[in-house]
Amino acid sequence: MLNTLIVGASGYTGAELAKMVHVHPHLELGGLYVSANSLDANKPISDLHGQLKGIVDLPLQPLTNPEAIAKQADIVLLATAHEVSHNLAPIFLAAGCQVFDLSGAFRVKGNDFYKEYYGFEHQHVQWLEQAVYGLAEWNSEAVKQAQLIAVPGCYPTASQLALKPLLEAGLIDKNQWPIINAVSGVSGAGRKASMVNSYCEVSLQAYGVFTHRHQPEIASHLDCDVIFTPHLGNFKRGILATITAKLADGANMQQVSECMAGAYQLSDDAHAVRLLGEQTASIQNVVNTCFCDIGWKVQGQHIVLTSAIDNLLKGASSQAMQCINIRNAFPQLTALV
Numbered sequence: 001m002l003n004t005l006i007v008g009a010s011g012y013t014g015a016e017l018a019k020m021v022h023v024h025p026h027l028e029l030g031g032l033y034v035s036a037n038s039l040d041a042n043k044p045i046s047d048l049h050g051q052l053k054g055i056v057d058l059p060l061q062p063l064t065n066p067e068a069i070a071k072q073a074d075i076v077l078l079a080t081a082h083e084v085s086h087n088l089a090p091i092f093l094a095a096g097c098q099v100f101d102l103s104g105a106f107r108v109k110g111n112d113f114y115k116e117y118y119g120f121e122h123q124h125v126q127w128l129e130q131a132v133y134g135l136a137e138w139n140s141e142a143v144k145q146a147q148l149i150a151v152p153g154c155y156p157t158a159s160q161l162a163l164k165p166l167l168e169a170g171l172i173d174k175n176q177w178p179i180i181n182a183v184s185g186v187s188g189a190g191r192k193a194s195m196v197n198s199y200c201e202v203s204l205q206a207y208g209v210f211t212h213r214h215q216p217e218i219a220s221h222l223d224c225d226v227i228f229t230p231h232l233g234n235f236k237r238g239i240l241a242t243i244t245a246k247l248a249d250g251a252n253m254q255q256v257s258e259c260m261a262g263a264y265q266l267s268d269d270a271h272a273v274r275l276l277g278e279q280t281a282s283i284q285n286v287v288n289t290c291f292c293d294i295g296w297k298v299q300g301q302h303i304v305l306t307s308a309i310d311n312l313l314k315g316a317s318s319q320a321m322q323c324i325n326i327r328n329a330f331p332q333l334t335a336l337v
C-alpha cells in the first residue's frame with residue numbers, strides 16, 4: 001500500500017480526494033492536513049463534509065511540521081492555494097515523495113507568468129522546470145516518470161481536451177484564435193466564503209475578461225493563442241465550455257470525427273473522455289463523474305465544440321487520481337468508476 005497524505009483536505013477538492021483515496025485498493029489514507037492555525041483543526045473531516053460520515057472520519061490535522069510527515073509519505077496531494085503549494089511542494093519532493101499539486105503553482109514554465117498572473121516570483125524554478133503537466137489523456141508517458149505532477153486547472157482541462165486533437169492534426173486555422181466561453185459552478189472558487197460565492201450575490205456573468213490566468217495556461221499548453229472568457233454560474237458544480245474555431249482549408253466533419261475518435265480511442269486502460277459526436281455536452285451528465293464529455297458540429301469552415309466536466313473531479317481531484325494511477329501503473333480510472 002502507498003501511504004498517501006492530503007494537504008488542504010477540508011476544501012472542496014480535498015474532500016473529493018479523501019473519498020477516492022479511501023476506496024483505492026492500493027492507497028492508504030495516511031493523514032488529512034489543514035493549515036497550522038486552521039479553525040477546523042482536529043475536527044473530523046466528516047463534520048465539514050457530511051457525505052463522508054462513516055466513510056472517512058479522520059481528523060483534519062494542523063500542518064505544523066511538513067518535514068516530519070514527509071518521511072512516512074509515499075504520495076502527497078496538495079489541494080491548497082497556489083502560494084501554499086508553491087511553498088510546500090519542495091519540502092515533500094526533497095523527502096522523495098510523489099507530489100500531485102492541484103494548484104497552478106507548477107503548471108506553466110517561465111517565471112514571468114507567475115509574477116503577472118499569480119502575483120509572486122517563483123522561488124522554485126528548478127522544480128517548475130521538472131514538473132509534468134498532468135493532462136492525463138495526453139501526457140501519460142511523462143507522468144509515468146515524474147516526481148512532481150502539476151494537475152491542470154478546471155477550465156484548461158475542459159478546453160484542451162476538446163481542442164488538442166484538432167490542433168495536433170492541423171485541422172484548425174490558428175490565424176483565427178479559437179474562442180472559448182466557459183461557465184463554472186460556484187464550487188470552482190473554493191470553500192472560503194466571499195462575496196463572489198455568496199448565495200445572494202451569485203448571478204450568471206462573465207469575469208476575468210482578457211485577464212484570467214487560465215488563458216495563458218491554455219494557450220501555452222496548446223501552443224495556440226485563444227480568447228478565453230470564464231463565466232460564473234449560479235449552480236454548485238460543473239463546467240461547460242463552448243468553443244468556436246475556424247477549420248483549416250479543406251477540413252470537414254468526417255475528418256474532425258475521425259481525428260477525435262483516433263485521439264480518444266478506447267484501449268484496455270480506459271481514460272476519462274467520452275465522445276458525443278454531434279450531441280452537445282451537458283453538465284448534468286458529468287457532475288459527480290470523472291468524465292469529460294465532448295461534442296462537436298461543423299458548418300462550412302467553422303466548428304463549435306462543447307466540453308463538459310465536473311470542475312471538482314475531472315477539473316481537479318479525479319484527474320489528480322488518474323495521474324496517481326498512471327504514475328504507479330494502476331488502471332487509470334481505479335477508484336473513479
Ligand SMILES: NC(=O)C1=CN([C@@H]2O[C@H](COP(=O)(O)OP(=O)(O)OC[C@H]3O[C@@H](n4cnc5c(N)ncnc54)[C@H](OP(=O)(O)O)[C@@H]3O)[C@@H](O)[C@H]2O)C=CC1
Nearest residue numbers: 008010011012013034035038079080081103188190191316
Ligand atoms: N475548486 C475547483 O473547482 C478547483 C480548484 N483547483 C485548485 O485546487 C486547490 C484547492 O482548491 P479548493 O479545494 O477549491 O480550495 P478550498 O479553498 O476549498 O480549500 C483549500 C484548503 O487548503 C487549506 N489550507 C489553507 N491554507 C493552508 C496552509 N497554509 N497549509 C495547509 N492547508 C491550507 C484550507 O483549510 P484551512 O484554511 O482551514 O487551513 C482548505 O482545506 C486550489 O489551488 C485551487 O486553485 C483546481 C481546479 C479546480
Ligand SMILES: CC(=O)N[C@@H](CCC(=O)OP(=O)(O)O)C(=O)O
Nearest residue numbers: 102103104153154155184188189
Ligand atoms: C468559479 C471560479 O472561481 N473558478 C476558478 C478556477 C478554479 C481552478 O481551476 O483553479 P486553479 O486556480 O487551480 O486553476 C477561477 O476562475 O479562479
